[in-house]
Amino acid sequence: MLNFDADRFVKIETGAVAIAGEVRALVKKLLGEGVDRLYFMGTGGVQLLTHPAIELAGHRSRFPVAGAYPAEVVIDPPAALDKNSLVVIPSLSGTTKESLALLAFLKGRGVRTLSLTGHQDSPLAQGADHNFSNFAEDDTSSEMFYLQTLLIVLAIMAERGEFKNYDATAAELQKLPGLLVEAKAAFEGKAATLAAEIKDERYHIFTGAGSVWPEAYYYGMCILEEMQWIRTRPVHAADFFHGTLELVEPGLSVFVFKGEDAARPLAERVEAFAKRFTDKVRVLDAASVALPGISAETRRLISPVILATLLERLSAHLEVLRNHPLTTRRYYKKVEY
Template sequence: MLNFDEERFLRIQTGAAELADRFDAVVGECLEKGAENIYFLGTGGAAILMQPALELLQRESRFPAFGGMTAELSISGSVNLGPRSIVVMPSLSGTTKESVALLEQLKARGAMTITLVGHAETPLGKGADHVFLNFAEDDTSCESFYLQSLYIALAVMKHRGECPGHADIVTQLKRLPGLLLDVKKAFEPKADAFARVLAGSDYHIMTGAGNVWPEAHYYGMCILEEMQWIRTRPVHASHFFHGTLELVEKGVSVILFKGEDQFRPLADRVEAFVPSYTDRFTILDTRDFPLPGLSDTVRAMVSPIVLATVLERASAHLEVMRNHPLTTRRYYKRVAY
């Protein structure tokens, strides 16, 4: 595979997968201390990666689960955010300015804080009540953060008696690192063609529904815009028909991500509409990838993780194709803002 280190990938994703038992213990401890709600926070892309876990809890658990912008919460606070809140904050660097500022406020309020970081000797790596360290870099962090946050949501449900199949689900999830490597290998022959679609337009409409919508949002904003300077319009598939459809015409690139949860019909609706109005329509569907040993339920849960691992392969080809390394920035962490 192009510019890919299999051993490094497996080491990082296995590191995330093996955190399951500790997440279970920490969440149980927080609940025993009287936790009454949970916040999945973060800044930028890391916050987006928390959304599938947050929405899983909001749909399937009666335990109150909230999201939000760290920068806004630092200013306004929330009547729901206090000493009986579990707060989960991811930051690969461990130094994200907005998250560091909010962590200091959370500690003053007595909230139960959990940070997910890639580096220990950092403010977020040292300042939380419970720090989960799993080294990763930009090309491997998505899968790691998606999985860690999913473990947290599942642990909440388990301790509340809302996830009777928890042990089997976790057993299946621990197989993910090897399965994801197989997915990468299967997609590699198609990665160049997908990258050519991305490189072939300076504007893409990117859409999806359910737990893969955050990946459409993340990939458009954090990879194509930040790392490749390609303009995108991420839009949820349900919102697609309330404005964005009027921008679809011949020559406009529309990219649809399809997962396997109950919201797939919303993506089907986009798929039925778009080909009649543009000649540039691309679909990336997690159903195209075998994941032996995973139940339909778990396949649905991990759809955003599968998309993230596939899109990394497309990105690897894209940066070479455009002679634009993914590490190149004009402003991000380069100028004052």
């Protein structure tokens, strides 16, 4: 596979799911101490990677789980943010300035914090009340944060009697890193073909629903816009027919992400419509990926993980064909903002 180290990937994602037991123990302790509300507060694209876990809690738990932007929280905090809250702060570098400002703000209010980082020696890892660090880099972080935030919410639900299969699910997730490598290999040819098709296109609509909507948003904004300078329009499939449908015309590129959860019909509706008016409908379907040994129940929880791992292959080919490394930026670390 192009520019891919399978051993490195497996090591990183194995580390991501290896925290399952520690997460369960920590959650039990914190709930016992009176924690009655959970917030995910990440800066930029990493916050999008927490949204499937937030949505899962909203549909399957009565425990309050919400998301908020660090830069906004420090100037206008949620009314319920207090000493009984737990705030999870994901940051790959552990040095994100908005997240560090948030950490200082939360400490001043006596709010418990848990950081998820890719570097143990970072200030966010060292400064939070609790931390899980697992070395990762940009090309492996999406799967890592999806899985770790999922485990946190599942642990809360398990402690509350709202999810009965935590241990079995965690055991299945231990198999996932190797299976994702196989999924990447199976997708490699399609990724190369798709990259060749879109390398010169300057605009795409990205859509999806349910747990894969955040991945549609993330890939459009954080990969194509930030890392390739390609314009995108991420739109939730439920909103597609309330404005965006009028942009569909021959030659327009529409990416439709399909998951395996209850929201799948919303994406299928967009797919059926778009195919009537443009020949450039690109469908990525989590259900098409073989994951032997992973139950249907667990698959419904990891659709965004599956799509993220396929899209990494598309990105690897796209940067080569466009002669635009994913690390190239105009303004990041160059211009104060």
